[in-house]
Amino acid sequence: MTFTPVIEVSNLTKRFGDLVAVDGLAFCANSGEVTGFLGPNGSGKSTTLRTIVGLNLPTSGTATINGANYRDLTHPLRSVGAFLDPKSLPKKLRARTYLRVLARSNDIATSRVDDVLDFVGIASVANKRIDEFSLGMTQRLGIAVALLGDPEVLIFDEPMNGLDPDGIRWMRQVFSSLAQEGRTVLVSSHLINEIATCAHHVIVIGRGQLLAQGTVEELTVRVDPSVTFSSLDNAGLVALIEDRGATVTGAGENSVSVSGLDAQQIGELALDARIALTQLVTLRDSLEDSYFELTEKSLDFQVGH
Amino acid sequence: MRGFVSCVSAEWLKLRSFTSTFVALGIFVLLGAGFGALTGWSTHHQWATLQPVQRATFDPLFTSLSGIALGPIALGGLAVGFITNEFSSGYLQGTLLAVPNRTRLIVSKIVVLAAPVALIAVATSYAAALSFNATIGLDHERVVMSQPGVTRSLVLTGLYMALAVTFAFAMGLLLRKTALAVSLFIGIYLAIPVIMQLFPWHWLHAALPYMIGNLGASMVSATTPADGLNAWVATGLLGLYTGALTTFGVVRLRRTSL
Numbered sequence: 001m002t003f004t005p006v007i008e009v010s011n012l013t014k015r016f017g018d019l020v021a022v023d024g025l026a027f028c029a030n031s032g033e034v035t036g037f038l039g040p041n042g043s044g045k046s047t048t049l050r051t052i053v054g055l056n057l058p059t060s061g062t063a064t065i066n067g068a069n070y071r072d073l074t075h076p077l078r079s080v081g082a083f084l085d086p087k088s089l090p091k092k093l094r095a096r097t098y099l100r101v102l103a104r105s106n107d108i109a110t111s112r113v114d115d116v117l118d119f120v121g122i123a124s125v126a127n128k129r130i131d132e133f134s135l136g137m138t139q140r141l142g143i144a145v146a147l148l149g150d151p152e153v154l155i156f157d158e159p160m161n162g163l164d165p166d167g168i169r170w171m172r173q174v175f176s177s178l179a180q181e182g183r184t185v186l187v188s189s190h191l192i193n194e195i196a197t198c199a200h201h202v203i204v205i206g207r208g209q210l211l212a213q214g215t216v217e218e219l220t221v222r223v224d225p226s227v228t229f230s231s232l233d234n235a236g237l238v239a240l241i242e243d244r245g246a247t248v249t250g251a252g253e254n255s256v257s258v259s260g261l262d263a264q265q266i267g268e269l270a271l272d273a274r275i276a277l278t279q280l281v282t283l284r285d286s287l288e289d290s291y292f293e294l295t296e297k298s299l300d301f302q303v304g305h
Numbered sequence: 306m307r308g309f310v311s312c313v314s315a316e317w318l319k320l321r322s323f324t325s326t327f328v329a330l331g332i333f334v335l336l337g338a339g340f341g342a343l344t345g346w347s348t349h350h351q352w353a354t355l356q357p358v359q360r361a362t363f364d365p366l367f368t369s370l371s372g373i374a375l376g377p378i379a380l381g382g383l384a385v386g387f388i389t390n391e392f393s394s395g396y397l398q399g400t401l402l403a404v405p406n407r408t409r410l411i412v413s414k415i416v417v418l419a420a421p422v423a424l425i426a427v428a429t430s431y432a433a434a435l436s437f438n439a440t441i442g443l444d445h446e447r448v449v450m451s452q453p454g455v456t457r458s459l460v461l462t463g464l465y466m467a468l469a470v471t472f473a474f475a476m477g478l479l480l481r482k483t484a485l486a487v488s489l490f491i492g493i494y495l496a497i498p499v500i501m502q503l504f505p506w507h508w509l510h511a512a513l514p515y516m517i518g519n520l521g522a523s524m525v526s527a528t529t530p531a532d533g534l535n536a537w538v539a540t541g542l543l544g545l546y547t548g549a550l551t552t553f554g555v556v557r558l559r560r561t562s563l
């Protein structure tokens with residue numbers, strides 16, 4: 001399978017008056033992949049996604065899908081399916097009626113309405129008015145709306161909000177299988193664990209700027225791993241380690257944690273100094289830790305300690 | 306063009322799916338036709354008490370269509386809500402995802418709103434004239450369909466209502482708030498002409514024929530009213546107001562982030 005950039009955001013800036021919501025942001029989302037779009041509250045995720053689908057006009061820069069501006073597409077639902085906000089559903093209409101309205105607006109076969117309702121599992125309640133839907137049903141209807149035109153590109157803004165664990169697992173599977181079919185899936189979240197298991201590629205932003213991007217693996221190792229050891233002469237080994245410019249991050253009764261040197265380097269130091277090691281472990285930060293570390297400095301709303 | 310046709314068809318389905326659409330249209334038809342019957346019946350009973358000058362200038366067609374003057378009030382809320390509800394409850398976003406061409410969306414909405422209103426208004430004005438004839442009795446002056454100007458009146462009644470709902474819709478597009486747009490529309494339509502008459506200034510009175518309601522009266526009557534404009538001039542002016550307001554609304558919508 002080839003991965004080609006489909007959604008391209010380049011040098012995107014969006015201001016609301018004095019507030020810079022998105023600040024020179026650039027990234028791509030490729031076909032055949034689930035791209036996770038992460039950032040704390042207020043970091044500009046929704047603003048970016050809304051700009052990609054033409055709801056916001058960029059202050060400068062571009063956001064294109066297959067090289068085109070969303071606003072220039074004639075029947076966009078056939079190539080791009082997006083569900084950004086439960087408010088975008090007309091509450092007074094029945095779910096099935098609304099899907100039929102959307103199908104008509106983009107010249108999509110009416111039979112697709114029942115197909116997507118079945119697929120997301122809300123066919124039995126599709127004749128209810130949308131305002132009678134539970135949160136979970138609403139999110140499923142959102143997926144149905146996005147899938148209606150059988151599009152190659154899918155964009156979701158925090159689609160797992162309010163879903164129970166079952167619903168979250170179901171939605172992850174949906175995203176994975178859509179990507180497996182070769183589609184481009186861009187999903188935002190402020191919880192990294194929510195999408196870590198299904199995202200191939202992760203983009204992290206803070207205060208509208210790109211903080212990091214890469215595979216989930218790459219993001220996890222980006223933060224310095226810390227190594228913990230115990231030896232027959234901890235003090236002597238610590239002195240040698242500090243000579244090499246590494247720092248001691250923690251010292252227990254018998255063990256010492258160090259960052260700046262990896263396990264192999266510490267092993268070699270101990271061997272050269274003829275200090276016997278009794279324990280040597282690399283503690284890789286969890287994905288969530290590295291995410292916290294990345295976004296810490298860009299939190300807009302920090303809880304007082 | 307392909308995009309336009311599918312958008313019209315979708316907006317039509319949406320409009321038909323709101324119960325309030327039928328309530329508003331039902332009230333309009335009842336008012337229009339009901340006033341035809343009511344004015345016929347009341348003329349029949351009060352003819353003897355009318356002044357000679359009132360008898361001489363009695364215009365059966367215009368009298369039978371008095372309910373039409375209430376049309377913009379019956380339909381204004383429907384027209385305003387067709388766009389303000391999209392703003393206030395947020396589903397305009399969903400609509401714009403499906404139809405990102407905002408000019409196309411607004412034109413389609415106006416088509417599905419104004420075309421049926423025009424047809425229903427023409428039918429209602431026929432019904433009003435016929436029920437007027439039915440209740441006024443045989444010994445009074447009735448609406449004669451074959452008289453010059455009568456068909457034109459009935460057709461322009463349809464056009465008047467189509468333009469009036471488009472005007473109300475454009476106000477909703479600009480103001481985005483249902484209550485604000487409805488009250489301002491009714492204010493412009495009803496209150497401002499009354500206020501203008503309260504001031505003793507000639508130049509202000511001279512502006513009266515250019516207000517929406519007076520333009521509508523000129524369009525609806527078969528003859529040019531004494532202090533009013535010619536029907537076609539009135540049609541053109543109301544078209545101009547409506548076109549300008551709509552264009553302004555569309556241009557603004559295209560430039561906003563939403």
Ligand SMILES: Nc1ncnc2c1ncn2[C@@H]1O[C@H](COP(=O)(O)OP(=O)(O)OP(=O)(O)O)[C@@H](O)[C@H]1O
Nearest residue numbers: 016019021039040041042043044045046047048190
């Ligand atoms: N229409 C608007 N007018 C003014 N400011 C806005 C508008 N939309 C967003 N903002 C501001 O832009 C910033 C980014 O908001 P955005 O909704 O994109 O963040 P987010 O990453 O989606 O956050 P969350 O995780 O809470 O959904 C915020 O400070 C927000 O207040």
Ligand SMILES: [Mg+2]
Nearest residue numbers: 045046047157
């Ligand atoms: Mg958001």
